[in-house]
Amino acid sequence: MARQGKTSALFILSTIVLMWTMIFCSTSVVHAETVVNFSYPPFGYSAGAEKTFWAKHIKAFEKMNPGVKINMTWESWNNIFQKTTAAVESGRVPDISYNSPPQIMPLAKQGHIRPVDDLIAGLGGATIFQENLVNQFVLNGKTYCVPNADANLVMCYRKDLLKAAGYTQPPRTWDELVEVAKATTSGRVYGLGLYLGKTYDTRQVYAGMMWAAGGAMLDGNGNVALNSPENLTALKFYTDLYLKHKVVPPGAVAWKYGDSANIIGAGQVAMTPMWGGYGTLIEEMFPDNYKNIGFAALPVGPSGHSGSWSGVGGFYIFAKAKHPEAGGKFITFMSQPAIQKEWCAISGNVSPFKAIAQDPDLTRFDWYRAMAKQSASAIQTGWLNSAAVPGLEIIGGQHVLAEPVEDVISNGLTPEAALEKAHDHMVDIMEKAGRQ
Amino acid sequence: MVCETKRSWGAILAPYGFLAPAVIIVFGVLIYPLVYAVYFSLTDKTMLVSAYHFVGLGNYIELMGDSKFWQAFRHSIVFALVTGGLNLFLGFGMALVLNRRFRFRGVFHTVLLLPWVIPPIVTGLIFRWLYNDFYGYLNCLLLGVHLIEKPILFLVDAHYLWPSVIIANVWVEYPFVMLMFMAGLQSIDPDLYRAAKADGAGSMQLFFHVTLPGLQRVFFVNVLLQIIFMFKTFNLVWILTQGGPGGRIELLSTLAFHYAFEGTQTGYGSAVASIIFYVLLILSCIYVVITTRKIKER
Numbered sequence: 001m002a003r004q005g006k007t008s009a010l011f012i013l014s015t016i017v018l019m020w021t022m023i024f025c026s027t028s029v030v031h032a033e034t035v036v037n038f039s040y041p042p043f044g045y046s047a048g049a050e051k052t053f054w055a056k057h058i059k060a061f062e063k064m065n066p067g068v069k070i071n072m073t074w075e076s077w078n079n080i081f082q083k084t085t086a087a088v089e090s091g092r093v094p095d096i097s098y099n100s101p102p103q104i105m106p107l108a109k110q111g112h113i114r115p116v117d118d119l120i121a122g123l124g125g126a127t128i129f130q131e132n133l134v135n136q137f138v139l140n141g142k143t144y145c146v147p148n149a150d151a152n153l154v155m156c157y158r159k160d161l162l163k164a165a166g167y168t169q170p171p172r173t174w175d176e177l178v179e180v181a182k183a184t185t186s187g188r189v190y191g192l193g194l195y196l197g198k199t200y201d202t203r204q205v206y207a208g209m210m211w212a213a214g215g216a217m218l219d220g221n222g223n224v225a226l227n228s229p230e231n232l233t234a235l236k237f238y239t240d241l242y243l244k245h246k247v248v249p250p251g252a253v254a255w256k257y258g259d260s261a262n263i264i265g266a267g268q269v270a271m272t273p274m275w276g277g278y279g280t281l282i283e284e285m286f287p288d289n290y291k292n293i294g295f296a297a298l299p300v301g302p303s304g305h306s307g308s309w310s311g312v313g314g315f316y317i318f319a320k321a322k323h324p325e326a327g328g329k330f331i332t333f334m335s336q337p338a339i340q341k342e343w344c345a346i347s348g349n350v351s352p353f354k355a356i357a358q359d360p361d362l363t364r365f366d367w368y369r370a371m372a373k374q375s376a377s378a379i380q381t382g383w384l385n386s387a388a389v390p391g392l393e394i395i396g397g398q399h400v401l402a403e404p405v406e407d408v409i410s411n412g413l414t415p416e417a418a419l420e421k422a423h424d425h426m427v428d429i430m431e432k433a434g435r436q
Numbered sequence: 437m438v439c440e441t442k443r444s445w446g447a448i449l450a451p452y453g454f455l456a457p458a459v460i461i462v463f464g465v466l467i468y469p470l471v472y473a474v475y476f477s478l479t480d481k482t483m484l485v486s487a488y489h490f491v492g493l494g495n496y497i498e499l500m501g502d503s504k505f506w507q508a509f510r511h512s513i514v515f516a517l518v519t520g521g522l523n524l525f526l527g528f529g530m531a532l533v534l535n536r537r538f539r540f541r542g543v544f545h546t547v548l549l550l551p552w553v554i555p556p557i558v559t560g561l562i563f564r565w566l567y568n569d570f571y572g573y574l575n576c577l578l579l580g581v582h583l584i585e586k587p588i589l590f591l592v593d594a595h596y597l598w599p600s601v602i603i604a605n606v607w608v609e610y611p612f613v614m615l616m617f618m619a620g621l622q623s624i625d626p627d628l629y630r631a632a633k634a635d636g637a638g639s640m641q642l643f644f645h646v647t648l649p650g651l652q653r654v655f656f657v658n659v660l661l662q663i664i665f666m667f668k669t670f671n672l673v674w675i676l677t678q679g680g681p682g683g684r685i686e687l688l689s690t691l692a693f694h695y696a697f698e699g700t701q702t703g704y705g706s707a708v709a710s711i712i713f714y715v716l717l718i719l720s721c722i723y724v725v726i727t728t729r730k731i732k733e734r
Contacts, residue, residue, distance in 0.1 A: 082697060085483050110486055188570075188587075197681055251569035253681045254591040268570050399698070410682035433482065 036326045037094035038072045039087075041080040043151075043347045045281040053346050061333045068326045088112045088318075095321035096331065098148070100313045101136040107316075108137075108144040114319050115142040119328050123335055130375065133312045133352045146331050147314040148340075149349035153204055153298065154276040154308070154370040156261075160292040161189065161270040170271065170296040174212070174237060177271075177299045181247035184270035191247035193260040193272030194238070196409045201257055203401035204309035205273050209234040210401075211308075212301025217395070217426070224430055226400075227423035233302060235415045239408040253410060265289060273298060277348020279367020295367040297374050308374045312352060344368070350375040400426050470713065476706040483700035495707035505708065507683060508691040512667055512712075515602070515687060519669070520662035522606045527613025527658070532647075534614070535621045552611035560675025563604040567591050567676075597680055605672055609665065613658050620654030621647070653730055660723045664716055688712050 042050050058070045073094070075083055081103055087093045088107065107113045120126055120143055126134050129147050137145035157170045165183040181191025195201035210216065215230030225231070242248040249269065252259075260272040265286040276295060283290040298306040315331040317324050333339075337356055344351045344362055350371045351357045357375065362368045395401070400422055407418035477495055481488035499505045534545055551559065566574045567590035575587040590600040628646050637645065670689035673679075679686035679694065686694075688708055696705020 081700075082483065089486065106485065112486075198678070198683075249569070251587070251589050251592060254589070254677065256564075256678070263570055266571060406682060410684075432480070433485075 034068045034323050034326050035071050036068060036096065036323050036330055038070055038327070038330070039075055039080065039084070039094040039097040040072055041075045041077045041098060043149075043277055043349070044077075045277045045348045046284065046346065049280075049346045053343065057334060057339055061330055064333070065326070065329060068323075068329070070330055091320060093318040093320050095323050096315055096317050096327040098313060098315055100311050101145075104137060104145050104316050105139060108139050108142075112319055113144055113316050114321070114324065115144055116146050116315075116317060116328070116331070117143050119146055119331055122332060128354060129352050130354055130357065133375070136312055137314065145314040145316045146335060147312055147352035148335065149314070149344070149347060150310060150312045150352050150371075150375045151275055151277055151349050152308040152310045152371055152374050153208060153273045154367065154374065155271055155296045155298050156264055156274045156278065157271040157294050157296065158264060158267060158269075158292055159294050161267065165270070170294065171299045173300045174302070178241070178245055178247070181241065181271065182245060185247045188268065190249045190269045191271065192241055193255075193263055193269035194241060194248045194252055195255050195260065196242060196248065196253045196405060197255065198399045198402045198406045199256065200399070200402075201255070201260070202405050203399050206234065206238055206405055207401050208273070208298060208307040208309050209238055209301065212298070212303055212306050213237070214301070214303035217401070224423060224427045226426050227419050230303070232415060232419055235404050235408065235419055237301075238405055239415060242409060261285065264293065267292075275348070276350075276367045276371035279365060280346065280348040282367075295370040297370050306374065310375065313349075314352070395426055395429055400429070473706045474710050474713070476703050477710040479703045481702040481706075483697075483702050488703065491703070495704050496711075498704070499707055499711070504683060504686065504691060505688075508686045508688045508708075509711075511686055512688045515669065515673075515685075516663050516666035519602050519605050519609070520659070520666045522602065523610045523613045523662050523666075524655075524658055526606060526610040528617050530610070530614045531617030531621060534618060548614065549611045551607050552609070552615075554608075556608065556671035557675060559604065559608050560672050563600075563607075563672075563676055564591070567600055591677055592681055594684060597677070597684055601673055601676055601680075601685055604676060605666070605669065608672060609662075613662065616654055616658050616661075617651065620651045624650035653727075656726065656730075657723075660719060664719050664723075667719075668712055668716060 040054075044050070054072060058072060062069060080097075080099065084093075084097060084099070084103065084107070093112075104113065120129075120134075123146070126143065130150070133147050133150055134143065137143050137147065155170055161184050162168070162170065162180065165180070167180050167183065171177040171180045177192070183191070185191040195205060207217075210231045213230045213234040215225070215228050215234055217224065217226060219225040219228075242252070249263070260269070260274055261278050261282075262285075263269050264272050264274075265282070267289065279295055282293050286293065298308050300306045315334070317327050317331075321327055334343075335353075337353070340351050340353055340356050341359055341361055343349070344356070345365070345368075348367070350368065351359070351362070356362070357372055363372060403425065404413075404415070404418035404422040407413040407421060408415055411418075413421070478490060478492060479488045480491050480494070530548060534541060534548070554562075566572055569575055569587035569589055572587070572590075574590070575584075578584045579587065588596055590596045624647065628650070629642060632642055632646050668689055669687065670693070673685060673687055674690055674693065677685050679690045689712060692705050692708035692712065694705075695701050695708055699705065
């Protein structure tokens with residue numbers, strides 16, 4: 001028994017010693033050079049190409065900067081938000097990261113990330129970027145992110161189905177959208193794929209329609225304006241497509257991200273709003289049908305312009321970064337025009353750099369042309385640049401903009417009642433957030 | 437005497453030493469976050485803002501007036517009872533069948549266990565594909581044999597939503613119940629059956645007077661575990677429906693996720709999650725008390 005006890009104690013002691021030796025050795029190796037920790041959420045349209053892209057350019061950067069190592073960790077868009085928040089709260093943050101304004105700007109407001117005006121000046125100044133994109137990262141005169149990519153929703157359509165219904169062009173206005181959708185609805189093929197449940201996709205499409213109708217979430221004074229007549233017009237238009245015109249598949253109530261792409265690829269809907277970045281993947285997804293799939297800007301609404309949800313993304317540096325200079329160097333390196341062009345073609349994004357946004361090497365893709373057309377003009381949803389307003393991040397996450405759509409489609413509310421309910425919900429959230 | 441003391445030290449320390457890593461891990465990954473979640477439930481913490489205030493029972497009081505919470509609470513109870521009941525029924529039935537001797541029993545055993553082994557994300561995607569109205573296997577089959585004229589919207593239509601989600605959950609969960617019952621069946625002394633047969637007992641009498649009493653403890657454990665497991669179900673319901681259209685199958689677990697992570701309302705979402713924890717804590721206490729009593733009785 002005594003021997004058994006001694007053996008056990010010896011075993012435990014050896015394990016502890018071994019663990020500490022391993023930890024000591026690994027940290028010794030890591031500390032031998034400047035390691036820039038880079039937390040990154042991949043766009044994921046063509047994951048293989050994206051990984052190859054980053055590996056190639058990280059290797060080139062490390063070769064140019066001996067002693068600097070980029071330690072890139074891949075995070076899902078679904079949880080990078082939570083992970084970043086946890087990292088900030090624990091004080092153990094990466095050096096640099098990549099995200100969009102609703103995530104970046106609240107961090108900027110609280111002093112968790114540092115301004116990057118010096119990096120932007122080094123790249124040629126803020127004027128080299130599309131104003132409406134870079135402005136989304138400005139708070140109190142300081143810029144907190146180097147824009148790197150801009151994505152938006154475009155209209156994806158089946159050329160063959162439109163042609164069969166007598167149309168050679170995708171719809172350019174809301175009226176045309178209804179007309180083409182009705183004409184292409186036949187049997188088990190529906191004219192329009194539209195998310196109808198409480199999903200990110202629903203709120204993104206509805207937000208675009210709000211903007212196209214001349215509405216917005218907030219008025220000029222920053223007050224909630226969800227119950228405006230323009231937003232009501234958008235909601236009626238959105239829900240009528242399903243309830244009145246019956247051009248949307250009933251199953252769309254349960255659609256999740258990606259379903260619309262699969263269904264248009266299978267030729268069961270003629271049109272659907274989707275992220276333009278899918279254009280990079282469409283050939284791989286539908287090798288038999290990809291030539292039948294086209295992309296165009298979203299139709300123009302009553303306001304005289306169209307509306308698309310826009311997601312600009314870019315690099316930022318944490319205030320507690322251990323190696324901010326090396327991180328900044330890497331950001332500058334990745335912002336070179338040649339790398340930008342390659343990046344946009346791989347990741348399915350429009351370049352935020354004016355000089356590259358309309359580059360012929362990129363505009364040869366119709367998905368890129370459609371996105372660039374929307375990105376270059378001011379048809380954002382109009383509220384992302386207010387990301388530092390308390391409560392907007394909650395509204396985004398809670399699908400407040402999808403709630404009225406779901407309430408009309410699935411809960412039988414009138415558009416007026418549904419929008420009023422969502423308005424009150426939004427006011428409540430903003431008031432509570434403002435009190436913090 | 438000296439030798440005896442040395443022996444005792446070794447014997448005393450060894451189990452603690454072996455248990456220490458597990459206890460440390462449990463504290464690190466379970467107790468600490470749990471205490472933190474309960475603490476957050478008493479604050480107005482949101483995910484993006486570091487500053488927060490202590491609001492006492494404010495979140496819980498607000499929840500009492502939240503219709504979504506009560507709807508999710510009702511759904512969770514119904515879901516736990518129905519799914520748990522079906523798991524017990526099917527698991528018990530299958531265990532009885534597999535307890536008999538027949539050819540290829542091992543193959544059936546393995547096949548029936550497969551759903552439990554498959555990760556929930558895979559199961560969720562399988563069932564989403566099965567139920568899809570455009571390319572789903574089930575609709576193709578039903579349309580193919582002309583049982584239906586148009587696809588059934590399994591994850592949309594109010595008549596099919598609950599059964600569809602419950603079937604998927606039962607498919608995943610019943611093998612565990614089956615395993616428990618099989619272990620219980622094999623622990624019943626065969627002499628009891630022989631003796632009962634010698635006394636002229638028929639198969640029904642054997643079942644009611646030997647099998648069922650022999651499984652009493654397993655039944656109790658399974659019932660309680662199923663209620664606990666099904667009450668906190670999240671993965672499959674989330675993957676399949678995320679709460680369903682209009683929150684028709686919103687459970688407390690999915691509601692907590694909606695609030696805490698998507699809505700970034702850490703404090704409010706933690707209050708919902710804490711209520712799940714309180715309910716499960718009560719059930720677990722009942723479980724521990726009764727099983728301890730049973731062990732003592734034995």
